[in-house]
Amino acid sequence: xxxxxxxxxxxxxxxxxxxxxxxxxxxxxxxxxxxxxxxxxxxxxxxxxxxxxxxxxxxxxxxxxxxxxxxxxxxxxxxxxxxxxxxxxxxxxxxxxxxxxxxxxxxxxxxxxxxxxxxxxxxxxxxxxxxxxxxxxxxxxxxxxxxxxxxxxxxxxxxxxxxxxxxxxxxxxxxxxxxxxxxxxxxxxxxxxxxxxxxxxxxxxxxxxxxxxxxxxxxxx
Amino acid sequence: xxxxxxxxxxxxxxxxxxxxxxxxxxxxxxxxxxxxxxxxxxxxxxxxxxxxxxxxxxxxxxxxxxxxxxxxxxxxxxxxxxxxxxxxxxxxxxxxxxxxxxxxxxxxxxxxxxxxxxxxxxxxxxxxxxxxxxxxxxxxxxxxxxxxxxxxxxxxxxxxxxxxxxxxxxxxxxxxxxxxxxxxxxxxxxxxxxxxxxxxxxxxxxxxxxxxxxxxxxxxxxxxxxxxxxxxxxxxxxxxxxxxxxxxxxxxxxxxxxxxxxxxxxxxxxxxxxxxxxxxxxxxxxxxxxxxxxxxxxxxxxxxxxxxxxxxxxxxxxxxxxxxxxxxxxxxxxxxxxxxxxxxxxxxxxxxxxxxxxxxxxxxxxxxxxxxxxxxxxxxxxxxxxxxxxxxxxxxxxxxxxxxxxxxxxxxxxxxxxxxxxxxxxxxxxxxxxxxxxxxxxxxx
Numbered sequence: 001x002x003x004x005x006x007x008x009x010x011x012x013x014x015x016x017x018x019x020x021x022x023x024x025x026x027x028x029x030x031x032x033x034x035x036x037x038x039x040x041x042x043x044x045x046x047x048x049x050x051x052x053x054x055x056x057x058x059x060x061x062x063x064x065x066x067x068x069x070x071x072x073x074x075x076x077x078x079x080x081x082x083x084x085x086x087x088x089x090x091x092x093x094x095x096x097x098x099x100x101x102x103x104x105x106x107x108x109x110x111x112x113x114x115x116x117x118x119x120x121x122x123x124x125x126x127x128x129x130x131x132x133x134x135x136x137x138x139x140x141x142x143x144x145x146x147x148x149x150x151x152x153x154x155x156x157x158x159x160x161x162x163x164x165x166x167x168x169x170x171x172x173x174x175x176x177x178x179x180x181x182x183x184x185x186x187x188x189x190x191x192x193x194x195x196x197x198x199x200x201x202x203x204x205x206x207x208x209x210x211x212x213x214x215x216x217x218x219x220x221x
Numbered sequence: 222x223x224x225x226x227x228x229x230x231x232x233x234x235x236x237x238x239x240x241x242x243x244x245x246x247x248x249x250x251x252x253x254x255x256x257x258x259x260x261x262x263x264x265x266x267x268x269x270x271x272x273x274x275x276x277x278x279x280x281x282x283x284x285x286x287x288x289x290x291x292x293x294x295x296x297x298x299x300x301x302x303x304x305x306x307x308x309x310x311x312x313x314x315x316x317x318x319x320x321x322x323x324x325x326x327x328x329x330x331x332x333x334x335x336x337x338x339x340x341x342x343x344x345x346x347x348x349x350x351x352x353x354x355x356x357x358x359x360x361x362x363x364x365x366x367x368x369x370x371x372x373x374x375x376x377x378x379x380x381x382x383x384x385x386x387x388x389x390x391x392x393x394x395x396x397x398x399x400x401x402x403x404x405x406x407x408x409x410x411x412x413x414x415x416x417x418x419x420x421x422x423x424x425x426x427x428x429x430x431x432x433x434x435x436x437x438x439x440x441x442x443x444x445x446x447x448x449x450x451x452x453x454x455x456x457x458x459x460x461x462x463x464x465x466x467x468x469x470x471x472x473x474x475x476x477x478x479x480x481x482x483x484x485x486x487x488x489x490x491x492x493x494x495x496x497x498x499x500x501x502x503x504x505x506x507x508x509x510x511x512x513x514x515x516x517x518x519x520x521x522x523x524x525x526x527x528x529x530x531x532x533x534x535x536x537x538x539x540x541x542x543x544x545x546x547x548x549x550x551x552x553x554x555x556x557x558x559x560x561x562x563x564x565x566x567x568x569x570x571x572x573x574x575x576x577x578x579x580x581x582x583x584x585x586x587x588x589x590x591x592x593x594x595x596x597x598x599x600x601x602x603x604x605x606x607x608x609x610x611x612x613x614x615x616x617x618x619x620x621x622x623x624x625x626x627x628x629x630x631x632x633x634x635x636x637x638x639x640x641x642x643x644x645x646x647x648x649x650x651x652x653x654x655x656x657x658x659x660x661x662x663x664x665x666x
Contacts, residue, residue: 049658052574054570054574055657075578081576083576089661093570093661098229102225105225106575109222109225
């Protein structure tokens, strides 16, 4: 489903060259739930960003669903992300000025859909994460776990093949973290969605199919 | 999508109340001034009665006569060649203006030489600038008057409130009739209606009021008067005087706006055919036909014989000043907008991550800014209406009465749109190019 071949990411300033990722070659199979672990600054988020096409590799190739995608133009990249990828962030990144349902509808704004279709799909996604009764609320009225569930609903509303989750339980207590993890596991099992999750939590990583460890930009497991 | 942007724009404005207040204050004040200027310019230059046909008008208000004398200036150059001084003399023949007179035209000049002008459908001769003192209940009232021919009423489309204007036959017969403005009727008879048949004594002659027109709301001497009198009531000498100088001017209505230049060139051509009666006094004659804009510009900035140059300078400066006036608050708003949008960089990151491309983001922020500008525009519009009322009531602009019409509303709408796009585009463009990963590192939403 996702294949990285010799992917490197180097941050260059006038004086320093920082290697965030070094020659990573990795394949994620369709329907797989992969977790990525490693200490802070080892390149986990950079790897996820490259897989999500929101950052470009300095070298190497990214192949998603059989297509080499790192040569796409900006419009084609945006469209590809919209149709194939869903993102979940550690700090939720909900838009506080929009209601829960408007937040969930956001990815659908960038496709040809009617407002009625958007509302129906957003309601369905919120039902999946158990927040249908909170549609009209605003993010500031929700707990951390609820916010992350809204973020998951937003990630799945467009029915993407891949979900990329950057420490989705990082800001939550263990009970809420488990709830979020259960939702992700269910998505993976029921919908066969491919999930790549960056985490610091060994317990969560153990629940996934496979674990990749990074250290100083290198894959060590 | 637009509904979503609109909801968000309103939310963002409500969230940052102080910023919204500062922005709206700046925008509404700027737009109020621009709307006021638009209303003023529309009153001055727009197609409003009695000058609805401004773009077809050609004026002959000034004639210039010059006595040019040839001057011979010898230039003597001396050189020493083989011990002998040699002299080389050259002569420079040039024209020297020994006297120049500029005046308005005599009736006979316009009547004799400036008739049947190519491209003109109406030709009128009139004499503005007369005034009469009249006494009502021991109060002195000064009435300004214009002596006109009958076609005057076809060139200038006054709004007729009562009665009618005088006809060619009445002018030819020296009929002692007048047309007055509603303002005059109020001042003279104490009412602006039912004054037909009333008499006004001017300069010892009794005139019957046959029509009432709406007083023009523009300060132009060729239409701004209290009474209009058939020009044959002038002293006969005024009409028969063969001199070129007098107290008259001509107005020509081109059959359509594209023929204005044809009318102007034909007037100039006709002037070249005139044999000057007394070349010892003046040997050059220059007529200066002008269209409305040239005449308007010339009244602000006199630039010799070249009304075109006056128009270029006046309207160029006006456009420059207006642009400057729009540019300064725009730059200020650009700055405010940049800081406002930076606060929302993480939102931009999320939107891009979920499929928005730079163009979509650009559109969203420009759209939001246009909404802000239009809110400011509505406030500015209300403020401008109040200010216009205050200006009109105070009489600060003389007879000029500013008012809003659909045209001004349209211009105001375009100004708002231009202002909104201009001030939103630069910050929106900058932010739309932001890298997603970098934008997402900002946690404020």
